[in-house]
Amino acid sequence: xxxxxxxxxxxxxxxxxxxxxxxxxxxxxxxxxxxxxxxxxxxxxxxxxxxxxxxxxxxxxxxxxxxxxxxxxxxxxxxxxxxxxxxxxxxxxxxxxxxxxxxxxxxxxxxxxxxxxxxxxxxxxxxxxxxxxxxxxxxxxxxxxx
Numbered sequence: 001x002x003x004x005x006x007x008x009x010x011x012x013x014x015x016x017x018x019x020x021x022x023x024x025x026x027x028x029x030x031x032x033x034x035x036x037x038x039x040x041x042x043x044x045x046x047x048x049x050x051x052x053x054x055x056x057x058x059x060x061x062x063x064x065x066x067x068x069x070x071x072x073x074x075x076x077x078x079x080x081x082x083x084x085x086x087x088x089x090x091x092x093x094x095x096x097x098x099x100x101x102x103x104x105x106x107x108x109x110x111x112x113x114x115x116x117x118x119x120x121x122x123x124x125x126x127x128x129x130x131x132x133x134x135x136x137x138x139x140x141x142x143x144x145x146x
Contacts, residue, residue, distance in 0.1 A: 002059040003116040010051040017044035057115040087124050
């Protein structure tokens with residue numbers, strides 16, 4: 001099983017970068033404004049390149065998980081190293097976010113819908129079904145939200 005960045009996302013980022021470049025060239029009148037717009041465009045291009053080079057953010061098999069860690073590194077995690085995989089849900093300013101949280105005890109890895117191409121809850125269900133029986137991944141009961 002594998003989860004990847006949606007195929008259209010890098011294209012959207014590149015179009016946005018081009019729009020920022022045009023904005024910088026024709027609208028920004030001072031050096032600081034042009035520099036900020038250029039920096040934003042460069043960040044979008046870098047993010048799009050990462051999406052094109054490493055589109056698969058999470059891969060799961062009978063032995064464990066492989067995920068992208070950092071900018072361009074892959075990390076292999078055997079099931080025995082994974083303490084918990086759960087859905088991290090937050091609500092702030094009227095917006096609800098979901099992240100797939102992979103806990104190894106020493107590190108936390110977070111993947112959102114943009115990384116997975118599917119809602120994190122769907123990925124959690126698939127991972128729970130795939131995990132070996134002794135290491136079944138269970139989401140702890142939800143705490144009441146305040």
